[in-house]
Amino acid sequence: MDDKFLYQLQEQPDTEYAKNLHRKLVQSQPESKRRLDKNIHNLINSKILVQVVALFVITIIAILAISPARAFVSSFITNIAGQLFEVTEDYPGDNYSDSEEIIEPQVMSLSDALEAFPYSIQLPSNIPSEYVMDEDNVRIYVGDDAGPFTNTIEFGWRSTTQNGFIRMHITDRDLTTIGEIVAPNSVEEILLDGVHPAVLIRGGWDADQKVWMDGVGIRLRWSIGNLFYELTGTDQEQLLKIAISTLK
Amino acid sequence: MNKHSEALWGLHSMVEQIYWDSVYTSELPRIYNFFLYKVGDKAFAQDLTATTFERAWKLRSKYRQEIAGISTWLFGIARNVLKEHLRKNRLSRQRLQDITPLEEMPAKVDIEEMYQQQQKKTHLRMILLKLTEREQDLIALKYGAGLTNREIAQVTGLSESNVGSILHRTVNNIRTQLENDNGR
Numbered sequence: 001m002d003d004k005f006l007y008q009l010q011e012q013p014d015t016e017y018a019k020n021l022h023r024k025l026v027q028s029q030p031e032s033k034r035r036l037d038k039n040i041h042n043l044i045n046s047k048i049l050v051q052v053v054a055l056f057v058i059t060i061i062a063i064l065a066i067s068p069a070r071a072f073v074s075s076f077i078t079n080i081a082g083q084l085f086e087v088t089e090d091y092p093g094d095n096y097s098d099s100e101e102i103i104e105p106q107v108m109s110l111s112d113a114l115e116a117f118p119y120s121i122q123l124p125s126n127i128p129s130e131y132v133m134d135e136d137n138v139r140i141y142v143g144d145d146a147g148p149f150t151n152t153i154e155f156g157w158r159s160t161t162q163n164g165f166i167r168m169h170i171t172d173r174d175l176t177t178i179g180e181i182v183a184p185n186s187v188e189e190i191l192l193d194g195v196h197p198a199v200l201i202r203g204g205w206d207a208d209q210k211v212w213m214d215g216v217g218i219r220l221r222w223s224i225g226n227l228f229y230e231l232t233g234t235d236q237e238q239l240l241k242i243a244i245s246t247l248k
Numbered sequence: 249m250n251k252h253s254e255a256l257w258g259l260h261s262m263v264e265q266i267y268w269d270s271v272y273t274s275e276l277p278r279i280y281n282f283f284l285y286k287v288g289d290k291a292f293a294q295d296l297t298a299t300t301f302e303r304a305w306k307l308r309s310k311y312r313q314e315i316a317g318i319s320t321w322l323f324g325i326a327r328n329v330l331k332e333h334l335r336k337n338r339l340s341r342q343r344l345q346d347i348t349p350l351e352e353m354p355a356k357v358d359i360e361e362m363y364q365q366q367q368k369k370t371h372l373r374m375i376l377l378k379l380t381e382r383e384q385d386l387i388a389l390k391y392g393a394g395l396t397n398r399e400i401a402q403v404t405g406l407s408e409s410n411v412g413s414i415l416h417r418t419v420n421n422i423r424t425q426l427e428n429d430n431g432r
Contacts (some may be wrong), residue, residue, distance in 0.1 A: 003419045005426075006391040009369060009376075013280040013297070021298050022272055025305045056263060077310045079324035081405040173334060176328050189405050196404030 070139035081174045081189040081197040083221070091210040092181040103147050110155055113140045118154050121170055122224055124247035128238055133168060148173070162177030165235040166242065175221065175228045181205075185206035190220070192244050198222035200236070268308060270320055272301065278319070278393040279326050285392030286330060288373045297332060300326045320394065323403040327336060327385070375425050383418045390415055 106116075110133060114121060117140060120244050127133075134156050141149035150170075156167035182201060190200045199221045203214040220239045221230040229246060231239045260413060279300055283293035304311075304325050311321055351368045382404075397415070401408040 002423075003391070004373070006387065006419065006422070009285060009372060009393060010281050010394075011284065012277055013294070017294055018276055021276075021301060022269075024298075025301055028302065028305055060414065076312050077307060078312070079321060082324060082403075084324075084326060085326070174328075174332060175284075176331065189409065191405070195406065195410060 029094055035111060041046075041051065047106065068223045074096060077179060080187050081199045084179045085187055086179045086181045087184050087187075088181060089212075091205060091212075101116050102140065103145070103149055105146075105149075105154070107137070107139055109235070110138045115154055116140055116142055117170075118142065118151055119225075119227055121153070121227070122229075122246040124168070124242045124245040126241050126246065127157055127166075128241075130161045131159050131164070134158045134165075146179050166231060166238070167231070168242075169230040171228050174225055175223075175230075186212060186214070190240070192222060192240065192247060196222060196247055198243065253410065262367070268305075271322075275319065275322050276301070279322060280325060281392035281394070282323065282388045283330065283392075285376060285388035288377055296301070296326070296329055299333075300329045303329065317399070317402070320402045323389065348385070351357055371429065372422075372426065375422055379422075381417065383414065386411060386415050387418060387422075 031038060046163065050194055076088075079085075106113075108116070112136055137154070138155040141152040143150065146152070152169070152171040152173065154167065154169045156165055158165055180201075183205075185201065186203050187199060187201050190198050192198050201219040202219070203212055203218075204216045205211070206216070208214040217234055218236055218239060219230055219232050220236075221228060222242050224246065229243070231243055233239050276297065280293055282289065282296045283296045287293055287296070300322065304322055307325075311318070376384060379387065385404065386400060389395045389403060390397070395403065397408050397411045400406070400411045404411070406414075
């Protein structure tokens with residue numbers, strides 16, 4: 001394949017720009033680390049060392065005792081299908097705040113919600129025959145009152161034969177960079193229709209047991225244009241079929 | 249013992265610094281060209297490159313070599329930076345097309361030839377900006393950043409064969425369009 005002509009737009013970044021950016025990056029190192037590098041020798045030779053060691057031991061004990069802190073230090077960030085996740089074995093904490101404002105969605109029919117939603121949505125065309133739309137629970141967050149949830153819509157389908165529910169969550173919030181905290185081996189990349197990248201998350205954190213539970217459901221997340229779609233259910237094959245039908 | 253500790257600490261810092269310096273030197277042109285191919289504007293590409301490296305430098309202690317290669321990791325950040333920027337600024341493709349400046353002309357060159365080359369580049373840029381998001385992504389990663397199909401597959405989540413076939417089709421379309429436009 002003759003494709004050499006496509007390299008002609010390549011160019012080297014401006015030297016001055018490269019130097020300035022490098023300088024900025026080096027200077028952006030935490031001040032504490034730079035100071036530590038500089039003073040480590042003096043510290044080792046002084047009585048302060050004893051105090052530092054004691055403080056260090058106390059900190060380690062505190063970290064091991066407090067699960068959010070333990071989760072933070074033992075975590076790492078990984079990129080799966082273009083989405084960032086923070087992976088840890090430790091429960092990340094509840095992170096509830098008494099003063100946090102509770103934002104209530106507007107509940108309306110699906111047709112009204114689709115009209116109120118500022119974007120056009122790819123509704124799935126392949127819903128399992130035993131599932132029906134739960135018209136009473138279509139929730140939409142729009143307008144300034146919706147705060148961080150603005151431009152989010154949620155609805156689902158209820159099984160007529162068993163106690164099953166499939167929920168769909170659509171938002172224009174960029175979910176690629178939120179760094180959702182998950183357990184190791186709970187997230188995998190999957191291709192919808194063999195082409196479209198998506199993320200499959202198995203399980204979730206159990207606030208009572210303070211552990212990741214595998215059996216609490218599956219989430220499948222993908223994007224179309226600027227919207228992120230997320231399906232929640234229990235049957236992976238079912239979710240995949242529904243998701244693929246939004247791409248057609 | 250004290251001297252050893254100090255020496256080891258200094259050595260560790262130095263090795264780490266050398267590693268990230270080498271990452272910066274090798275990856276800067278690739279990230280910059282990825283953005284240049286995507287947005288077609290130097291200043292804009294420089295801004296996005298700076299944001300990518302600043303974010304990477306902040307997160308570098310969390311980078312794990314065993315999970316992803318450094319290029320895959322950096323390009324993951326770069327693609328997110330671009331996505332965020334476009335969403336924040338609601339930049340349309342039309343606007344991106346409008347911000348394609350002429351390059352500076354070096355002295356002592358045949359002005360006519362330089363002008364024609366410049367026209368060809370601008371023409372190619374215009375065609376790239378009209379590609380679909382995915383095609384643009386793959387072209388920028390392949391011909392701007394110089395990634396292999398395997399590396400592109402890791403960055404985008406597509407299979408290697410998919411990357412190959414999409415690139416093949418896209419390059420053919422670009423060539424046809426260039427030929428058609430030149431024939432007019």
